[in-house]
Amino acid sequence: MTARKLMLITGASAGIGAEFARQYAARGWDIALTARRADRLEALARELEEKNRISTIVIAKDLAASDSVDTILSEIADEGRVVDGIVNNAGYGLTGTFFNTKWEDQADFLRVLYTAPIELTHKALSGMAERGFGRIINVASLAGYTPGSNGHTLYASVKSGLIKFSESIAAEAKAAGHHDVHCTALCPGFTWSEFHDVNGTREATNEMPKWMWMEAAPVVEAGINACERGQPVIVPGAVNKGLATLTRILPEPIGRKMVAAQSRRFRNTDG
């Protein structure tokens, strides 16, 4: 029986999720890693165990599957463990527009980026409340602040929803007296990862100024520290903070025009 706490990280096979795994492992957490690519997860699990005195659980699962959350939680329970923390991080950008994509693709997107994180949180939260400790980080996006745009469709909606959801869970935990159960929405701007390779916009995003980009490490560190402080929302980095503020003070039609002018760079609308 270990005294170490267990952090479940979705989308741990790459990018921001892999960095969360490295940073939580370095802080002495055991890590449950999940994503679809088992080979990547196994390699990262070995690295984490070699570098840190921790243990790992690898669960290869497609979050779009309707049984994904129950499967992940039961595999953790089978190891005799409870979930002390969750980083709901798995995500991607759909190519195409709402007009030219199949409903199945939109439904999978909603499941992976929105309902699975909410279901995981719901199913782990009562245990956290009983034990008086929990950490939940929902990886949202600066896109949750910006107006929707061509091809953005559900991405901005889902990320905005995750921000509100995190604020509500943080408020509910506080009101119920669960003062060591924290929930935080992390809202990165452009971050180096595989995200823009997967959604086919790497060439266009490479034209964007380097000062707009952050490495995954400081993004993740800001998220973990904010969650430790009990801060419901964190926008990492000075540039992103400035952009988030701008979205609140600019008149909406101007904001929409600015986003429309830029969105072709980070959305592939070819169906």
Ligand SMILES: NC(=O)c1ccc[n+]([C@@H]2O[C@H](COP(=O)([O-])OP(=O)(O)OC[C@H]3O[C@@H](n4cnc5c(N)ncnc54)[C@H](OP(=O)(O)O)[C@@H]3O)[C@@H](O)[C@H]2O)c1
């Ligand atoms: N990079 C950015 O500029 C940026 C900015 C703001 C917000 N974000 C958000 O940050 C989060 C992480 O993205 P990233 O930038 O680190 O991208 P990434 O490097 O492409 O990593 C995405 C992760 O999500 C997993 N994933 C994708 N589809 C999945 C599915 N159906 N089931 C299970 N896992 C799945 C991938 O694993 P498998 O392929 O192995 O399943 C991978 O581990 C996302 O929620 C994204 O929206 C990113």
